[in-house]
Amino acid sequence: MIRVRGYALPSGEVVDLYADGDRWTTDPAPNAELVEGWLLPGLVDSHTHPGAENPGDPLDEAVLREDLHRHVDAGVTAIRAPGLAGDPPSWFGQDPDVPRAWHAGPWLAQHGQFFDGWGRRVSHAEMPAVAGAQAARTGWAKVITDWGPDDEVVPVAVLRTVVDAVHAVGGRVAAHTQQAAGGLAAVAAGVDSIEHGMCLDPAALHTMAAQGSVLTPTLSIITSGLDRVRAAEPSPRRDWYLNGAEAHGPLTCAAVEAGVTVLAGTDSRPHGRISDEIFALVHAGLRPHDALAAASWSARSFLGLGGLTPGSPADAVVYPADPRTDLSLLDKPTAVILRGLRVR
Ligand SMILES: [Zn+2]
Incomplete structure (x- = not known):
């Protein structure tokens, strides 16, 4: 004992x-x-996708367990996986050697968007029922609200019906956004969490605070790509990423100041890097106390722990x-x- x-x-x-x-x-x-x-x-990684080596790979149980061990090594005792490469095995979130877990099953994305091989492609008409059924199973549904700078954004009217369908079964909606229009649509629809939120109009933060939508900025992974993108040939895609990533730290600070609950999430491999996200939040200007809140007690409270x-x-x-x-x-x-x- x-x-x-x-x-x-x-x-x-x-x-x-x-x-x-x-x-x-x-x-x-x-x-x-x-x-x-x-x-x-206990630390919480609120945005991680364990169980696959590369985007598009199927869920691999051995990789999944190994990834979860890396999280535990880092002090993570609970994770939220807003999107997985497949439905996880029954031991996920249960076995003594792996963190507690909340997950949304496979991502829901529009046709022609997101990583090939990952997630389910659904029409706008199908999205609410599929999201509601997923949330009824696991408590969460994850919607890829937008993708590239020229791709269609899920309309706010569709997102509202998704939120209604998920809330009707007691679940919550996580929305991936990395375009200004996608962020505004997701906030207007009343989703429960904005994932990434790159390029989000700071004016939306007060709405988020008022309706209790949280922000998982995944700051370390977004800003770690900056040097590579700066070195790339000029293009609309490069400008979009640079503008969004450079504003992302200040946006995260503004979210805390506006009263939005910010959660720490690492997003991609390698796993067990929750401290990198805490460092990134502090580097952006959060007080260490608030950065730790994002990675621990605030996140636990959000999950009911x-x-x-x-x-x-x-x-x-x-x-x-x-x-x-x-x-x-x-x-x-x-x-x-x-x-x-x-x-x-
Ligand atoms: Zn992600």
Whole structure:
């Protein structure tokens, strides 16, 4: 049995908790293994697509488990996969060695868009029923709202019927947007999360805050491509990407200031890079406290997971000092506790 004692974020108050199965409790247990330090209630990667080596590849169970182990190595005890290469096996999100998981099954995309081999292509007429059926199975549907700069955007009227169909079964809609028009359509339709949100008009942030739409900016992956794109031949596609990526950090800061919940997500391979996203958020101007919120307690709250309090699911990541004052500690946790078991 595990016992954690130390300063628990976000408050920094001292806690002393025992894992009773997958629940934290203050009831002492004899012979519990004590782990002390600064405590986070588990990291969350809110936008990751484990289980395939390359875009378009089918879901591979061995790759999936390996990818999930990389997440656990990094202190990630829960993931959200807004799009997978296939329906995951029954152990996904369940086995002791893999994070808790929320997922939207395969992406839903318009014909002629998105990566070949990945996702389901649906007409506008089919989209609401397919999204509703997916959300009824797994709680989420993921819509590729826009794609290239010249591609058609899913009309806001279609997106509204998608949101209605998904909410009718108690699910939530994640919308991929990377064009200004796609972002505005998704926000106007009232989706639950904007994924990437590149090129989003900052004027939409107040609507997002008011209706509770969250933003997963995937900042590190978007900005990591900047040097390569700057070196490319001038083209409309290059201009679109440069403008969007250069504005993406300031947009993310503006989202926090507007009261939008921002979630940390790494998007692509290699897996287990949640600290890169936290660094990117801080580099963009977020306070370390807010960047950690995006990667931990805010994301857990969004998924319905409690923190380091009695009765909450027994996840924790332990560091030797306050990770807000030394972000390099994120890459070397003292311990990772998942479902009440020490897994690292
Ligand atoms: Zn993605």
